[in-house]
Amino acid sequence: MAEFTLTGLRVVHQVAVTGSFTRAAERLGYTQSAVSRQVAAMETAAGAPLFDRGGRGVALTPAGQVLVRRATEILADLSATELELAGLRDRLAGRLSIGAYPTAAMALVPRAMAEVTSGHPGLSVILEEAATPALLRRLRAGRLDVAVIGVGHGLPHYDLRELRQTTVVHGDLLVAVSDRHRFAGHDSVTVPDLAHERWIAGDGAAGEPQFGAWPTLPDPHIAHTARAWSTRLGLVAAGLGVTVIPALALPALPAGVRAVAVADGQWTGRACVAVTRPRPPAQAQAMVTALRNQATAFPAAGTSADRLAPAGTPGQHGV
Numbered sequence: 150m151a152e153f154t155l156t157g158l159r160v161v162h163q164v165a166v167t168g169s170f171t172r173a174a175e176r177l178g179y180t181q182s183a184v185s186r187q188v189a190a191m192e193t194a195a196g197a198p199l200f201d202r203g204g205r206g207v208a209l210t211p212a213g214q215v216l217v218r219r220a221t222e223i224l225a226d227l228s229a230t231e232l233e234l235a236g237l238r239d240r241l242a243g244r245l246s247i248g249a250y251p252t253a254a255m256a257l258v259p260r261a262m263a264e265v266t267s268g269h270p271g272l273s274v275i276l277e278e279a280a281t282p283a284l285l286r287r288l289r290a291g292r293l294d295v296a297v298i299g300v301g302h303g304l305p306h307y308d309l310r311e312l313r314q315t316t317v318v319h320g321d322l323l324v325a326v327s328d329r330h331r332f333a334g335h336d337s338v339t340v341p342d343l344a345h346e347r348w349i350a351g352d353g354a355a356g357e358p359q360f361g362a363w364p365t366l367p368d369p370h371i372a373h374t375a376r377a378w379s380t381r382l383g384l385v386a387a388g389l390g391v392t393v394i395p396a397l398a399l400p401a402l403p404a405g406v407r408a409v410a411v412a413d414g415q416w417t418g419r420a421c422v423a424v425t426r427p428r429p430p431a432q433a434q435a436m437v438t439a440l441r442n443q444a445t446a447f448p449a450a451g452t453s454a455d456r457l458a459p460a461g462t463p464g465q466h467g468v
Contacts, residue, residue, distance in 0.1 A: 151190060151193040151194040152194055153191065153194050153195075154190070154191075155223075155224075155227070156187060157187045157188075157190055157191040157194070158191070158216075158220040158223060158224065159177070159220075159224065160173065160177065160179070160184055160187035160188060160191070161187070161188060161191050161199060161213070161216060161217060161220055162217060162220045162221060162224060163176055163177055164184065164188060164200065164207060165200075165209055165213065165217045168206040168207060168208075169206050169207065170184050170185060170188070170207065188200065191216065195212050195216055196212075197210065197212035198210050198212065198213070199212055199213035199216060199217075200213055243271070243272060243273070243432065244272075244273045244274075244275065245265075245272060245273070245274045245275070245294050245295070245432040245433065245436060246274075246275045246277065246292065246293045246294050246295075247262070247274060247275070247276055247277070247293065247294065247295040247296075247297065247436055248276070248277040248278070248279055248283075248284040248287055248288070248293045248295070248296045248297065249276065249277075249278060249284070249296075249297035250278075250279070250280060250281050250284065250297065250298060250299055251278055251280075251378055252299075252378070252394070252395045252397050252398045253297045253299070253397055253421055254276065254278045254297075255378070255397070255398050255400070255401035256397070256398070256400040256401050257297075257317070257318075257397055257421070257440065257443055257444060258276065258297055258440070259276075260443040260446075261436060261439035261440040261442070261443045262274045262276065262436075262439075264439040264442060264443060265435055265436055265439045268435075269432075269435065272432060272435075274436070277293065281296075281298040281299060281304075281307060282305075282307070284296040284297075284298055284424075285298065285307060285308070285309075285312075285424070288312070288424060288425070288426065289312075294425065294426075294429065294430065294432065294433040294436070295423055295424070295425055295429075295433050295436050295437060296423070296424045296425075297317070297421060297422070297423055297424075297440065298421075298422055298424055299320075299395075299419055299420070299421060299422070300419065300420055300422050301417065301418055301419030301420050302364060302416060302417045302418060302419055303364045303419075304419065309424065311427060312424050312425065312426065312427065313424065313425045313426065313427055313429060314422050314423075314424055315422065315423045315424075315425075315437050315441070316420050316421075316422055317420075317421045317422060317423050317437075317440045317441055317444050318397070318420070318421050318441075318444035319418060319419075319420050319421075320395050320396045320397050320418070320419055320420065320421055321395070321396045321410070321418060321419075322363075322364070322393055322394070322395055322396070322411070322416070322419070323393070323394055323395075323396060323399075323408040323409060323410055323411065324338070324343065324363065324391050324392070324393060324394070324408065324409050324411055325382060325385050325391060325392050325393075325394040325402065325406050325407070325408050325409075326385065326391045326406070326407055326408075326409060327385055327386055327387070327388040327391075327405060327406065327407075328386075328405050328406065328407050329388055330388070330391070330407070332391075332407075332409050333407045333409075335409050336409070336410060337409060337410040337411065337412050338409055338410075338411055338412070339411070339412050339413070340363060340365055340366055340411065340412075340413050340415075343362075343363050343366055343369075343391075343411070344366065345370075346362075346369075346370070346390070346391050347370055347372035347373075347389070347390040347391070348361070348362040348363075348369050348370060348371050348372060348390055348391060348392065348393075349371075349372065349373045349374070349375065349381050349384045349385060349389070349390040349391065349392040350362065350371050350373075350374045350375075350392070351374065351375070351376070351381065352374035352375055352376050360392065360393045360394070361393070362393065363393060363411060363413070364393075364416060365413055365415040365416055372389065372390045373389060373390055378398070379403075382394075382402065382403055382406055383403075385406050386403060386404070386405035386406050394408060395419070396408075397421060421444070423436075423437045423440050423441075425437065
């Protein structure tokens, strides 16, 4: 008695998806005669024709509709089983906790998480978002495996003794403006150009570093403060002021906002750094590698955001 087989179900599924024996054969790497034989065997097992053959391709019969629906479920279950078994064999299984400051959590860290979990399906990655001082406390307390922090010009000198540090990317600061702002079409501006701007600054808990006005600008006019990046950029899009934004956040700029570079010889820059305990587990090392891999795809400092498609909703809180 003829029986259903996984090979036969895959072939029937591909014929149904492509609407053609020829295209199904091309996708599967089979000859057309091999596809025909598999379909014939499945029709024998089903006890009914699965396809109506016509001049414009093939169409499913009622029996074919039933079999293809079940085949789709079976093949999906099989794929999930293969992933689960791969996770059992993978030494990078278990749980990994990563913490990041908000602008790193906008795009860089999620992309690194996707890279790690796609390569290691048995690894569960948990993301926490917080300001740098809180991240370092959690890392030292064993609540995080990796902390992604910002260091450099204008930021506190954090205590990183006995921690392993890996520079992920050297990032610049830019100024975010409305797409109707007079700077919106500029590649760069100077610090004196910024002197009369209304600034939107970050607002957070005591001890959380925040972006204010441009770091070397004397006596800036702070027009608004807001805790969430989404609120700050919403104010910018409405034309109510401008704000400082790291280059790392460029892929997450919303519609109506452009980023402009600032020519400033006094600005020495900042870096995004991945911090772990002195002997990080393999899971943490894999995450650090993924962060560096993903950083290479980010726009260079000074890239105008009008060359980027709007994406996502930015995160919350401080630097």
